[in-house]
Amino acid sequence: MKTRPLAWEEFMEGVWRQNPVFVMALGMCPVLAVSVSAINALSMGLATTFVLVSSCALISLLRKWIPKEVRIATYIVIIATFVTVVDYLIQAISLTLYEALGAFIQLIVVNCIILGRAEAHASKNPPLAAIINALGMGVGFTLGLFALGSVREILGAGAWFGISLFGDGFQPWVVMLLPPGGFFVLGGWLLLFSFFARRRAGA
């Protein structure tokens, strides 16, 4: 344990041990709604990571000046600023992606992972630690979304990143593209994750 640098531990905390999707089950609304295809899931995860890292950095810098009484409102304003940046950025890069993600880009504002990180970590730690922690959480969230989106796209459409994998005769699993499919896949991943976590704890 001691051989690894502390920053790496901090980073892996969010990616693996406290993965926001698979362990803490936070931010389920975008996870279930946007994970219909791998590309949607990946871009949603990256957008959230960007907002998470930049708002945590800013909050950490300003942590001594933000009055305790209005801290939540302040965090929301900071987060909303970065969400607006991301909103315009995605619109500029790809309009089809923007339309596919829909209202969920704006809804990053109320993503509980971001507010939770701001409140629990960034408001108490120096900028570098806050950035590393937020980056870990963001990567963990992106991985979770990507895992869900890949399974749902492969089974639901027979493709991955829009590239057909099985040819024309593929039988799409209709349920995977519907909301119940999201719940099924999420349940399956949670099952797998807790199984490995338990085996690691037992070993």
Next chain:
Amino acid sequence: MTIEIRPAPHLHAPRDVPLIMRHVVWSLLPVCAFFVYQYGLSALASLLVVTASCVATERLFARTGTQASDIGDFSAVITGLLLALSLPPAFPLWMGAVAGFVAIAFGKAMTGGLGRNVFNPALVGRAFAQAAFPQAIATYSPSFLPGRFAEFVPSTLTWPLMQPPELAAWLKVNRFDALASATPLALWKFEGVITDAEALLTSLSGHMAVGPSPLLILICGAYLAARRFLDWRIPTAILGAAGLTAWLLYALSPERFPNPFFMLFSGGLILGAVYMATDMVTSPVTPRGMWLYGALIGLLTVVIRYYGGLPEGVMYAILIGNAASPLIEKITQPVPFGKGPFARLGKTRMGASYPLHPTYISREDAGAEAPKKRIFIHKPKQEDRRSAEKPHE
């Protein structure tokens, strides 16, 4: 001779879970045999593959050590057989295997194994197949095709993850194109054709797209009920409620609704009522609760069939009934002897809830004093807090 002092129960009935499950499997075997006789090789392959998938999944979850599970209790075999019987006989084998996996993994293992499942596993698997492969599950091959023991229906042997070939085209090539490949319920729902109820009851005549004979299922179910391996109240309540609802609607406007016997003998109503709704884990244990549960399922089945988008409604009705059964148990608790509304006139009854067995004597009944609730042991007394606050003022 030694005399042991033991808590009750003192008498053990020589029946346990494996025995019950074994009897259910035996009673299902004639139904399966008839299914194979109707549909030949495809049905046999479907039964075997779905059951194997269920048992393998059960083994997988037992091996990972998350739950105690025993292949000897046959419960996965029952799930597999029921699932295969409820699917079309020429359902692609790979889809059947997926349905079997989902049935055990999501219907049973995820909630903690046998005895802890909320929903009937076979129906969870079927609901998943219905949602994932709606087209394949609606394609039903006709029964008693010539040469059914010599060759598979082509859709059975579809490659995994691939679409099954068109059944209608295959039927045309083999000059069966006059035959219906829709279930009697679908024929009624979408084309307004009502199949004769007597033909449905035995399902022996003609080339119909129906499951195993309802009459045979009733006979096998009667054996189980006579041996007390299932409770007769649930099928009776389901069939009674469904028949009554269908009859009422038929009496109101005979030209709009089919006759009640068609409703009772078509689709999977009899199979569901006898074998699926009576699953001991997911149905209420109180006698009045069983009547209520059955009536709910029967009513919902007819309502979904008449007013829903799909022709068949048994599966969803039973799943809703499963979800409601804890609630039903709660509101149909039997009143212990001497605790009825007239037993103690003049005395106010405390709002206590009683366990399910009437013979159980609760602590209050035995006259024992309940330990006083002391949640906050270290809670400071009112005076302490006041004195502690004083210095601040």
